[in-house]
Amino acid sequence: xxxxxxxxxxxxxxxxGKLAKWLVKEGDKVSSGKILAEIETDxxxxxLEAVDEGTIGKLLVxxxxxxxxxNQPIAVLLEGDEKVxxxxxxxxxxxxxxxxKTEPAAAVAxxxxxxxxxxxxxxxxxxxxxxxxxxDAMAEEMRRDQNVFLxxxxxxxxxxxxxxxxxxxxxxxxxxxxxxxxTEHGFAGLSVGAAFGGLRPIVEFMTFNFAMQAIDHIINxxxxxxxxxxxxxxxxxxxxxPNGAAARVGAQHSQCYASWYxxxxxxxxxxxxxxxxxxxxxxxxxxxxxxxxxxxxxxxYGQSFQVPDSDDFVLPIGKxxxxxxxxxxxxxxxxxxxxxALQAAEALAKEGIEAEVINLRSIRPLDTExxxxxxxxxxxxxxxxxxxxxxxxxxEIGARIMEQAFDDLDAPVLRVAGKDVPMPxxxxxxxxxxxxxxxxxxxxxxxxxx
Amino acid sequence: MAKQRGNTKPATSxxxxxxxxxxxxxxxxxxxxxxxxxxLYGMGLIGGFxxxxxxxxxxxxGLQACAKPGDSVITSYRDHGHMLACGMDPxxxxxxxxxxxxxxxxxxxxxxxxxxxEKGFYGGHGIVGAQVPIGTGLAFAHKYKNDGGLxxxxxxxxxxxxxxxxxxxxxxxLWKLPAIYVIENNKYGMGTSVQRASASPDLHKRGxxxxxxxxxxxxxxxxxxxxxxxxxxxxxxxxxxPVLMEVNTYRYRGHSxxxxxxxxxxxxxxxxxxxxxxxxRLRALLVEMKAVDEEGFKAIDKEIKDIVTxxxxxxxxxxxPDPSELWTDVLVDAA
Numbered sequence: 001x002x003x004x005x006x007x008x009x010x011x012x013x014x015x016x017g018k019l020a021k022w023l024v025k026e027g028d029k030v031s032s033g034k035i036l037a038e039i040e041t042d043x044x045x046x047x048l049e050a051v052d053e054g055t056i057g058k059l060l061v062x063x064x065x066x067x068x069x070x071n072q073p074i075a076v077l078l079e080g081d082e083k084v085x086x087x088x089x090x091x092x093x094x095x096x097x098x099x100x101k102t103e104p105a106a107a108v109a110x111x112x113x114x115x116x117x118x119x120x121x122x123x124x125x126x127x128x129x130x131x132x133x134x135x136d137a138m139a140e141e142m143r144r145d146q147n148v149f150l151x152x153x154x155x156x157x158x159x160x161x162x163x164x165x166x167x168x169x170x171x172x173x174x175x176x177x178x179x180x181x182x183t184e185h186g187f188a189g190l191s192v193g194a195a196f197g198g199l200r201p202i203v204e205f206m207t208f209n210f211a212m213q214a215i216d217h218i219i220n221x222x223x224x225x226x227x228x229x230x231x232x233x234x235x236x237x238x239x240x241x242p243n244g245a246a247a248r249v250g251a252q253h254s255q256c257y258a259s260w261y262x263x264x265x266x267x268x269x270x271x272x273x274x275x276x277x278x279x280x281x282x283x284x285x286x287x288x289x290x291x292x293x294x295x296x297x298x299x300x301y302g303q304s305f306q307v308p309d310s311d312d313f314v315l316p317i318g319k320x321x322x323x324x325x326x327x328x329x330x331x332x333x334x335x336x337x338x339x340x341a342l343q344a345a346e347a348l349a350k351e352g353i354e355a356e357v358i359n360l361r362s363i364r365p366l367d368t369e370x371x372x373x374x375x376x377x378x379x380x381x382x383x384x385x386x387x388x389x390x391x392x393x394x395x396e397i398g399a400r401i402m403e404q405a406f407d408d409l410d411a412p413v414l415r416v417a418g419k420d421v422p423m424p425x426x427x428x429x430x431x432x433x434x435x436x437x438x439x440x441x442x443x444x445x446x447x448x449x450x
Numbered sequence: 451m452a453k454q455r456g457n458t459k460p461a462t463s464x465x466x467x468x469x470x471x472x473x474x475x476x477x478x479x480x481x482x483x484x485x486x487x488x489x490l491y492g493m494g495l496i497g498g499f500x501x502x503x504x505x506x507x508x509x510x511x512g513l514q515a516c517a518k519p520g521d522s523v524i525t526s527y528r529d530h531g532h533m534l535a536c537g538m539d540p541x542x543x544x545x546x547x548x549x550x551x552x553x554x555x556x557x558x559x560x561x562x563x564x565x566x567x568e569k570g571f572y573g574g575h576g577i578v579g580a581q582v583p584i585g586t587g588l589a590f591a592h593k594y595k596n597d598g599g600l601x602x603x604x605x606x607x608x609x610x611x612x613x614x615x616x617x618x619x620x621x622x623x624l625w626k627l628p629a630i631y632v633i634e635n636n637k638y639g640m641g642t643s644v645q646r647a648s649a650s651p652d653l654h655k656r657g658x659x660x661x662x663x664x665x666x667x668x669x670x671x672x673x674x675x676x677x678x679x680x681x682x683x684x685x686x687x688x689x690x691x692p693v694l695m696e697v698n699t700y701r702y703r704g705h706s707x708x709x710x711x712x713x714x715x716x717x718x719x720x721x722x723x724x725x726x727x728x729x730x731r732l733r734a735l736l737v738e739m740k741a742v743d744e745e746g747f748k749a750i751d752k753e754i755k756d757i758v759t760x761x762x763x764x765x766x767x768x769x770x771p772d773p774s775e776l777w778t779d780v781l782v783d784a785a
Contacts, residue, residue: 147594149594175594180621181617181620181621181624183617183620183621185583185613185617186583186586186614186617186618186620186621187583187617187621188583189580189582189583189584189586189587189614189617189618190583190584190586190587190590190618190621191587192583192584192587193524193572193583193584193585193586193587193588193589193590193591193601194587194588194590194594195587196584196587196588196591197522197587197588197590197591197592197595198595199590199591199594199595216577216580217580217583217584220576220577220580221575221577221580221584225563225565225573226779226780226781226782227558227779227780228555228558228559228560228563228565228573228574229554229555229559229563229564229565229573230554230555230556230557230558230559230779231778231779231782232555232565232566232567233565233567233572233573234782236782265780266780266781268781287784289782289784290781290782290784317784
């Protein structure tokens with residue numbers, strides 16, 4: 001029986017890839033371990049090795065083919081003395097056990113760029129991934145200000161663990177794009193000193209989970225010193241990196257830190273969703289004279305959106321964006337949950353419920369005004385976050401609504417949030433732990449008493 | 451092992467008598483200032499934590515005499531002496547201790563959190579060891595800007611066991627940063643002696659694996675500190691990379707005001723005060739050199755006393771911060 005060689009998932013969040021190069025041709029005998037092809041993912045170029053022995057019967061995709069979905073057959077291997085004629089034309093449809101059948105954290109969700117109203121004041125747009133938008137934001141600000149530099153693990157020669165800093169070393173050199181040792185506590189503290197010394201560091205944490213090692217410097221050194229110095233010691237530093245759950249990386253690598261940092265006076269906390277958010281907010285963060293926590297999301301890195309075609313596109317910090325207007329219920333979300341909220345809103349619309357979706361963009365300061373104005377219209381609110389409900393961002397939003405718009409409410413505010421457990425590894429449990437579109441739909445219906 | 455500087459009779463030839471008088475005056479200012487701070491604490495005018503530097507004056511006076519304008523200084527919470535040695539106004543320091551608007555941090559920082567951009571003093575840090583990565587970042591900024599400056603990061607023997615110190619040494623060694631690390635080894639991290647806290651009590655050796663030049667210095671001799679400091683600063687300014695100095699010193703008072711210091715004997719303290727006091731030793735030398743006569747010492751005493759009295763007075767007459775200050779300086783207004 002012939003063996004299908006499938007497009008492999010080479011990283012936890014990979015959904016598709018490019019077949020950069022075939023290293024075998026039809027008719028070649030291969031043994032297990034033989035390198036068959038080079039696959040380019042959104043992060044790196046990886047080699048695909050043969051698992052089984054046999055003869056390459058057919059190459060199903062050509063060299064250079066892009067956007068091949070994970071698990072699509074890319075070649076057929078003949079076993080023993082099978083002939084090419086043994087190859088059936090219909091490719092196997094069965095999903096590989098490598099990939100969860102449950103929705104893998106929205107990684108495969110269709111791009112939602114269409115529903116995202118682009119920034120009105122710009123006339124020209126280009127399609128960009130969040131990853132490209134982040135890189136452009138840094139590159140533009142580094143061109144603009146010699147004192148801006150990037151440091152972190154693998155940001156320079158490796159081009160970024162998630163390829164966010166691709167090309168920056170080439171353009172700006174090793175003085176301004178700096179590979180650090182794996183020493184979060186140390187380099188976070190160093191960045192604070194550099195900021196005190198007049199520079200404007202961008203610190204990339206490979207993920208915000210690792211920033212736990214550095215949290216003393218973020219809070220005690222970066223956030224508080226301005227106050228403790230009576231206004232003398234500004235600390236213009238950006239701490240950025242992926243936050244929250246990626247996919248199947250377990251409890252220590254899957255956590256949302258929004259509410260941790262939102263708690264701290266002296267910090268600003270941003271959480272972009274779209275590529276436009278990513279670019280406009282990161283540029284604002286780099287220009288801001290305060291320490292800014294910039295919470296990215298790994299799953300969003302490869303998603304494409306419309307971005308204003310300008311090197312001076314900067315978004316205001318502290319302003320939320322209404323991504324979809326509606327009159328029946330307000331859904332407040334940030335980061336990856338904005339996309340889920342928009343998908344939920346589409347489904348709700350089919351049932352006659354028009355949801356207004358607010359993309360917070362900024363967690364601290366929180367744009368209470370936009371939320372309250374929306375509640376005054378819809379009289380109902382659902383908050384959505386990936387982090388835990390207890391003492392989460394939804395609590396803060398709910399409290400502010402109660403304080404400022406109690407009489408406008410026709411139903412209690414409901415929170416859709418991560419379940420109150422460390423993130424499980426098993427695909428089914430992980431999906432249960434994370435807020436899903438159906439959870440948002442149910443909550444929205446509940447506050448509409450439907 | 452680096453030979454400890456100052457174990458032999460201090461060489462005075464390289465240090466002129468004028469400089470020595472200045473050292474005497476600077477150390478005396480710290481001593482008298484700290485004594486007064488202790489008094490004010492006892493009167494309830496200073497609250498919270500207050501860590502006095504008495505006994506350790508030679509360290510910061512000798513080293514800061516090697517600094518140049520534009521250099522950066524950062525230290526722990528035992529910071530009053532460093533601020534005075536950096537040329538900060540004693541009035542502003544004392545008023546911060548009493549929590550008044552005239553303090554360096556407008557009364558919002560307190561004893562452990564004072565800064566002066568103008569004097570290159572970057573705090574005053576209350577988290578043990580945290581100033582060391584920050585000081586490394588100041589050195590990084592000097593190198594990045596190529597401004598010829600260097601940073602002094604002071605910390606104690608207790609902080610020397612914090613992991614972030616070695617993360618800093620690694621980066622400073624790796625990138626050859628213009629950094630001088632100064633362990634003020636006063637023998638006790640709060641109430642725990644170095645022997646009880648450090649597997650290897652030779653703290654200076656801990657710089658060697660990272661390529662730091664290391665030295666040990668008699669911190670009860672201001673001349674020894676000054677000479678070692680000159681050697682260290684020349685080395686760093688020449689671009690050779692960072693230096694680690696272990697300066698052996700002694701604190702006469704408790705860790706903080708509330709510390710009865712029962713972890714050491716009275717005899718030990720008495721011996722240090724009587725035989726090794728840095729101010730007494732320098733005074734004896736100045737007498738021997740006939741650099742200052744009895745009248746001269748009286749004049750210095752009076753000058754210092756007047757400065758400290760004025761600082762104490764200012765710290766009590768400067769008003770408390772206006773309630774509106776509660777809300778200011780949380781964030782810098784974005785332009």
